[in-house]
Amino acid sequence: PMLSMIRNYRNNTIIQIIFLILSISLCLILLTKSLVIQPVHALLEHTRAVGKGDWNFIESIPAGDELGELAKAFNDMTGKLKKNQEEMDKWAATLETRVEERTREIKEMQTVLCRSEKLASLGELVAGIAHELNNPLTGIMIHASLISNDPRLDEELMDDCRTVIYEAGRCSKIVKELLDFARASDSQKSRLPVSRAIDRTIALIEHNADFRDIEIAKEYDPDLPEILMDASQIEQVLINMMINAGQAMPQGGKLLIKTGLNASKGHIYVRIEDTGCGIPAENIEKLFDPFFSTKGHKGTGLGLSVSYGIIQSHGGEIEVSSQLGKGTVFTITLPI
Numbered sequence: 001p002m003l004s005m006i007r008n009y010r011n012n013t014i015i016q017i018i019f020l021i022l023s024i025s026l027c028l029i030l031l032t033k034s035l036v037i038q039p040v041h042a043l044l045e046h047t048r049a050v051g052k053g054d055w056n057f058i059e060s061i062p063a064g065d066e067l068g069e070l071a072k073a074f075n076d077m078t079g080k081l082k083k084n085q086e087e088m089d090k091w092a093a094t095l096e097t098r099v100e101e102r103t104r105e106i107k108e109m110q111t112v113l114c115r116s117e118k119l120a121s122l123g124e125l126v127a128g129i130a131h132e133l134n135n136p137l138t139g140i141m142i143h144a145s146l147i148s149n150d151p152r153l154d155e156e157l158m159d160d161c162r163t164v165i166y167e168a169g170r171c172s173k174i175v176k177e178l179l180d181f182a183r184a185s186d187s188q189k190s191r192l193p194v195s196r197a198i199d200r201t202i203a204l205i206e207h208n209a210d211f212r213d214i215e216i217a218k219e220y221d222p223d224l225p226e227i228l229m230d231a232s233q234i235e236q237v238l239i240n241m242m243i244n245a246g247q248a249m250p251q252g253g254k255l256l257i258k259t260g261l262n263a264s265k266g267h268i269y270v271r272i273e274d275t276g277c278g279i280p281a282e283n284i285e286k287l288f289d290p291f292f293s294t295k296g297h298k299g300t301g302l303g304l305s306v307s308y309g310i311i312q313s314h315g316g317e318i319e320v321s322s323q324l325g326k327g328t329v330f331t332i333t334l335p336i
């Protein structure tokens, strides 16, 4: 019986030990699962989400141990990634508008270049022809007026003779305009107030028949600096533009001349505003082309291209904005 008791005791002990080992293992497994596997699993889930571009942070960070450190490092990394991604998104969004802006600038530069090239080559051609035409035209005018004053001239031919003089006069006016156009580049500049040029121009045009029913208003900035300019050329530009404005308001209207300073851009501006017929959008591009005119035989279409050349040689710019049926604004800028 002693032996069987000992055996029994041994068996019990073995069973107890096995049971102990099993329960310790179970505890260990459960502990590992809750302390290591679950957080690692969560981390994995978060990493996958971040990989898909879903910025979720780990909210419950296990305190103290290595896993806690790992979670913190993970959150830091996600934060930085998120910031970078946001910056890139912002960049991508502005990139498109920036590209658009640059493309527009380049296009504008191209038209300006194209226009000046056209003007330059046309200028040379025109100067040559105009010069050659001047002498024979003067001859025609002189001889026609000699004939018209001659008592031998039949009274019935008088009208024809006057027509010759009138038409020759028109030709010579066109030739003069062409020469002005070609000469736009050599000028004599001095510092002058732009308001003086405007006043002189208004005095010239206000008694013109085109301006009979037009109210002319001035709004000058009194503190405008003087501008380096060729006064007669600038006056020519102003005459062209004011006459255009007058012709755009056959039923009458208002012509407003405004000056101002744009110190940050380093220029002054002169706005010539009318309440006339306006310009259709498809014509805006062609306005400054030599010989573009909608006035038939009443216009040569050189006014604005001459003006363009003059303002360009002063380092300035001309801008147009127009509303059909409401009016047109020409803005000339000149560098200080």
Ligand SMILES: Nc1ncnc2c1ncn2[C@@H]1O[C@H](COP(=O)(O)OP(=O)(O)OP(=O)(O)O)[C@@H](O)[C@H]1O
Pocket: 240, 244, 245, 248, 274, 276, 277, 278, 279, 287, 292, 293, 294, 295, 298, 299, 300, 301, 302, 303, 304, 305, 328
């Ligand atoms: N203020 C304005 N309002 C409406 N249309 C205008 C105005 N200014 C210019 N235009 C348009 O632009 C065209 C070109 O003007 P531009 O001064 O170059 O030539 P023009 O006036 O026709 O002839 P020119 O000035 O040589 O006698 C005009 O025919 C007209 O259609």
Ligand SMILES: [Mg+2]
Pocket: 240, 243, 244, 299, 303, 304
């Ligand atoms: Mg004109």
